[in-house]
Amino acid sequence: MSLLMLDAIGVVRNGNVILDDVSLELARGEIVTIVGPNGSGKSTLLRLIIGALAPSCGRVTRDEHLSIGYVPQRIQIDPTLPVTVGRFMALPHRRHQSDIEAALTSAGAGDLIKRQLSALSGGQLQKVLVARALLERPSLLVLDEANQGLDHRATAEFYRHIDRVRTELGCAVLMVSHELHVVMKASDRVICLNGTVCCQGRPERVAASPEWQSLFGIEERDAVAFYRHTEPGHAEPDQGEQAHDAQSHAGSGHEAPAAPQQERACRHAG
Ligand SMILES: Nc1ncnc2c1ncn2[C@@H]1O[C@H](COP(=O)(O)OP(=O)(O)OP(=O)(O)O)[C@@H](O)[C@H]1O
Numbered sequence: 001m002s003l004l005m006l007d008a009i010g011v012v013r014n015g016n017v018i019l020d021d022v023s024l025e026l027a028r029g030e031i032v033t034i035v036g037p038n039g040s041g042k043s044t045l046l047r048l049i050i051g052a053l054a055p056s057c058g059r060v061t062r063d064e065h066l067s068i069g070y071v072p073q074r075i076q077i078d079p080t081l082p083v084t085v086g087r088f089m090a091l092p093h094r095r096h097q098s099d100i101e102a103a104l105t106s107a108g109a110g111d112l113i114k115r116q117l118s119a120l121s122g123g124q125l126q127k128v129l130v131a132r133a134l135l136e137r138p139s140l141l142v143l144d145e146a147n148q149g150l151d152h153r154a155t156a157e158f159y160r161h162i163d164r165v166r167t168e169l170g171c172a173v174l175m176v177s178h179e180l181h182v183v184m185k186a187s188d189r190v191i192c193l194n195g196t197v198c199c200q201g202r203p204e205r206v207a208a209s210p211e212w213q214s215l216f217g218i219e220e221r222d223a224v225a226f227y228r229h230t231e232p233g234h235a236e237p238d239q240g241e242q243a244h245d246a247q248s249h250a251g252s253g254h255e256a257p258a259a260p261q262q263e264r265a266c267r268h269a270g
Contacts, residue, residue: 002026002027002028003027003062003066004025004026004049004060004062004063004066005059005060005061006024006049006058006061007060007061008021008023008057008058009022009023009055009058009059009060010056010057010058011041011056012266017195018195019055019195019196020195020266022041022045022058022193022196022197023058023197026174027172028170028171028172029166029170030172030173030188031162031166031186031188031189032175032187032189032190032191033175033176033187033190034190035180035193036198037194037215040195041193041194042144042193043144043176046142046144048060049068049142049174050068050142051068057266066139066140067136067137067139068138068140068141069133069135069136069138069140069142069171070144071129071130071143071146072144073145073148077117077118078118083116083117083118084114085120086100086113086114088117088128089103089104089113089128089131089135099135100135103132104127106165107128107131107134108154108157109128109131112127122148123151126147127158129146130158134169137169138169139169139170140171141165141172141173141174142173142174142175143176145175145177146175147177147182148178159185162186180216184203184204185203187203189201189203190202190207192209192212198211198212198215
């Protein structure tokens with residue numbers, strides 16, 4: 001049984017169709033990245049998955065043992081509130097100091113434990129948020145652009161950390177990222193979203209699909225190809241990977257996938 005299954009999900013808010021007919025499945029231990037242009041519904045999809053938002057139609061099925069660690073795109077911190085990183089990590093439940101230290105160290109933030117939360121840089125705060133999300137040892141880690149604000153070196157370390165987390169906890173990782181070339185290296189599967197799922201599959205196949213190229217342009221495709229080609233020890237996909245080809249849901253033409261129309265959303269709703 002998969003960890004999570006979405007079936008024909010639609011989300012309509014204030015008359016806006018944000019998601020239309022979105023179906024996807026998440027397996028244990030896989031790293032999946034959602035990519036898509038600004039406003040394509042990525043954060044909405046994540047909020048739906050963590051249960052912060054109800055679908056207007058469709059069905060969400062969660063494994064009964066599913067536990068989710070969530071790192072939001074941004075949090076508001078009151079600069080007048082004196083909270084150290086160590087204290088923040090222990091909220092809302094008390095934690096063993098050793099667990100807090102281990103989680104921060106693993107996220108590359110071990111030296112921040114006594115610092116004021118409001119005084120952290122954007123990149124430092126992201127590391128702390130990831131460490132906090134992992135304290136519960138979730139079966140699914142959900143990251144909404146958690147690498148924003150990180151420099152190149154920190155981004156590379158961030159993805160190594162995510163890979164270690166997956167190995168150590170055996171958890172699935174679902175993330176949103178705009179760093180397409182890095183995403184391609186770090187993910188088992190990529191889901192391309194533009195109100196609906198345009199295409200999904202192994203990174204190489206998605207990058208070669210017409211839907212991806214019409215959304216992100218040829219330059220991104222070339223950047224991805226270049227990045228993968230120069231990665232030491234990287235093997236090009238063989239014939240066996242054909243079975244995991246990108247699945248297209250938006251036709252085979254080169255035109256950009258159309259924005260969802262309100263009349264299309266929730267057509268299965270009762
Ligand atoms: N409560 C709401 N009512 C109406 N429209 C909304 C609501 N919430 C989000 N939207 C709209 O839904 C669309 C998708 O928003 P969302 O934040 O999910 O996109 P995103 O892909 O995460 O964008 P970005 O890459 O810019 O973070 C946007 O056009 C947004 O304005």
